[in-house]
Amino acid sequence: MVGLGIVLMVSALYGSYGMAGRVSAVFVVVQAVCSPQLAKLVDRYGQARVMRPSLAVACVGLTALVVAAVQHAPETVLYLAAGVSGATMGSIGALVRARWSGTLTTPAEMHTAYSLESALDELTFIGGPVIATFLATGVTPWSALVVPIVAVLVGGYWFLSQRETEPPATGRPPRRTGEPMLSGALLVLLVIFLATGVVFGGIDVAVVAFTEAHGAPATAGLVLAAVALGSLIAALTYGARPWTSPLWLRLIGGTALLAVGTAALLAAGSIPVLAAVGFLAGFAIAPTIVNGNSFVQLIVPPRRTTEGFTWLSAAIGIGVSLGASVSGTVIDLHGARAGFAVVAAPGARRGSARSARTAAAAAAALLVCLAAVPALRRAAERRPTLDEATA
Numbered sequence: 001m002v003g004l005g006i007v008l009m010v011s012a013l014y015g016s017y018g019m020a021g022r023v024s025a026v027f028v029v030v031q032a033v034c035s036p037q038l039a040k041l042v043d044r045y046g047q048a049r050v051m052r053p054s055l056a057v058a059c060v061g062l063t064a065l066v067v068a069a070v071q072h073a074p075e076t077v078l079y080l081a082a083g084v085s086g087a088t089m090g091s092i093g094a095l096v097r098a099r100w101s102g103t104l105t106t107p108a109e110m111h112t113a114y115s116l117e118s119a120l121d122e123l124t125f126i127g128g129p130v131i132a133t134f135l136a137t138g139v140t141p142w143s144a145l146v147v148p149i150v151a152v153l154v155g156g157y158w159f160l161s162q163r164e165t166e167p168p169a170t171g172r173p174p175r176r177t178g179e180p181m182l183s184g185a186l187l188v189l190l191v192i193f194l195a196t197g198v199v200f201g202g203i204d205v206a207v208v209a210f211t212e213a214h215g216a217p218a219t220a221g222l223v224l225a226a227v228a229l230g231s232l233i234a235a236l237t238y239g240a241r242p243w244t245s246p247l248w249l250r251l252i253g254g255t256a257l258l259a260v261g262t263a264a265l266l267a268a269g270s271i272p273v274l275a276a277v278g279f280l281a282g283f284a285i286a287p288t289i290v291n292g293n294s295f296v297q298l299i300v301p302p303r304r305t306t307e308g309f310t311w312l313s314a315a316i317g318i319g320v321s322l323g324a325s326v327s328g329t330v331i332d333l334h335g336a337r338a339g340f341a342v343v344a345a346p347g348a349r350r351g352s353a354r355s356a357r358t359a360a361a362a363a364a365a366l367l368v369c370l371a372a373v374p375a376l377r378r379a380a381e382r383r384p385t386l387d388e389a390t391a
Contacts, residue, residue, distance in 0.1 A: 001128040001151075002062070002089075003028060003320060004204050004224070005144035006082065007328075008136035011208070013069050021205055021328025023078045028201070028324070030086035032317030038090045039310035043303065046169035047095050048160045054088045055156045061085030062149050066142045092156065093121065094309035097293060101305050102167045108242045114293045115239020118286040122235055125228035133208075133221030170303050185299045186308070188372040189292050190315040192255060195365035196288060197319020199262055202327040202361065203227065203278070204320075209331045211271055219271050226275040230282025238287045247298075248376035251291040255369045257284035259362040295376070323361065 003024045010020035041050045061084035068077045100113040132144040204224065211220040243250060261281025268274035292312055300308030369376075 001132045001144065001148045002085075003201070003324065004129055004208075005132045005136065005148060006065070007205055007208060007324065008132060008144050009066070009069055009141045010078070012136065012141035013072065016332065017205060017209055017328040018325075018332045019075060019328075021324040021326075023075070023082050024201075024205075025322070025325040026079045027082040027086040028317045028320045030083045031089050031091075032314035034087040035089075035091045035094070035314050035317070036307055036310045038088075039094060039307040040304075042090075042095065043167075043306050044170055047098075047166050047306075048163070049169070051090055051095070051160055052157065054090055055152055055160075057088040058085045058090075059149050059152055061088065062145055062152075066145050070142055089152075091310045091313040092159065093117075094306055094313050095159070097309045098167050098306040099165045101297060103165055110297060111242060111290070111294065112239050114290045115235050115286070118290050119232050119235035119239065122228045122232035122286060125224070125231070127225070129224035129228070130221035133218060133224075137218045167306070184375045185295065185372075185378070186311065188368065188375055189295055189299075190311060191368045192251075192288075192365045193292055193312050193315035194319040194322075195361045195368070196255075196258065196285075197316035198323035198326075198361035199258065199319070199365075200316065201320035201323025201325075203262075203265070203323070205324050205327040205331065206265075207274070207278075210268075210274060213335070214271055216271060219275075223271065223275045223278055227278040227282040227285075230279040231285035232282075234283040235286035235290065238290060246377070247291060247294055248373060250287065251295070251376065252366075252369050252373070254284050254288035254291060255362075255366045258288055259366045260284075262362040319361075 006024040006027060007017075007020040010023050011017050014020070038050060038054060061081055065078060065081035065085060068081050096117060097114065100110065100117065104110050104113055131147055135147070136142075136144040207223045208217070208220045211217050211223060258281070261277070261284050264277045264281065265274065268277050293309065296305070296308045296312065
């Protein structure tokens with residue numbers, strides 16, 4: 001809700017989608033850059049010890065952002081508040097997945113757990129945009145950020161109070177091993193997740209602008225919820241059974257579906273059609289994320305699991321900020337429909353020439369995935385057992 005809430009609040013109070021995208025981008029970029037550093041501290045000192053004070057600062061930063069926007073403070077002040085909250089928010093999803101990896105012992109259990117985790121994530125992506133849009137358009141523009149602040153305080157501290165599943169702290173810096181943290185396979189995953197994040201960020205801003213241009217801004221949350229619903233169904237279906245096909249092949253398949261689905265967004269001419277196309281495109285999201293998280297188990301040193309998951313979250317976060325910023329700028333210059341060109345495959349007929357040049361995010365993820373097949377196959381073939389990873 002935070003990224004979308006910032007876009008809704010700033011665009012309503014300042015009248016600029018470009019500025020809204022930039023402020024949201026500051027939050028997401030700073031979060032993406034700082035989250036892996038927080039994750040290193042988490043692996044060393046423990047989740048609760050590091051994240052309890054960090055989440056408190058994040059909530060103070062979000063509150064300051066709301067106050068600054070309501071007072072129409074200069075844009076730089078919004079950047080500062082967004083940066084403080086982003087720097088200390090961390091990645092709760094990475095903390096959760098690190099607990100799964102330390103609790104379960106077989107690949108089949110891990111596949112099911114990651115799929116369930118993605119499904120639960122999608123529930124928040126279904127409800128979050130609807131709540132944020134309703135509050136921002138029906139109550140006050142800044143009220144969309146109140147719920148995330150409360151959610152972080154209540155849910156975050158409740159989660160950190162669960163000590164039985166908390167991974168043990170190493171108590172020392174990560175030891176030097178023959179395998180570096182950023183291996184070739186992990187770099188490939190980071191590029192793929194970066195491009196996927198561009199898709200997410202661009203869709204958020206483009207949908208808000210598209211629905212407003214069609215005279216129904218309150219439906220933006222419903223459209224985004226339709227995308228998340230498709231991903232939720234895919235997560236439940238994908239995780240309901242074990243798969244015998246190679247993990248690298250499933251990653252390529254999900255990325256290909258994502259490229260096709262986002263390209264179809266450019267053809268939408270009405271809000272109902274956009275919601276239907278977004279729903280179908282959402283089916284490619286969860287499997288791609290699940291497969292990427294599964295690869296982390298294979299390529300990250302065991303004592304740095306939280307950091308590994310956080311790097312993927314950081315890549316998506318940076319991509320989201322790029323997508324939101326570029327999409328907002330393109331929308332200001334060329335209209336609502338052009339925003340979808342940022343996330344779709346190149347070569348689409350609609351949209352301006354400038355936006356078409358930026359329309360390679362989903363297609364780039366697929367191309368990188370195809371080019372990196374040898375590295376991904378090698379990573380899967382030298383797969384360690386989960387018992388060794390959790391020892």
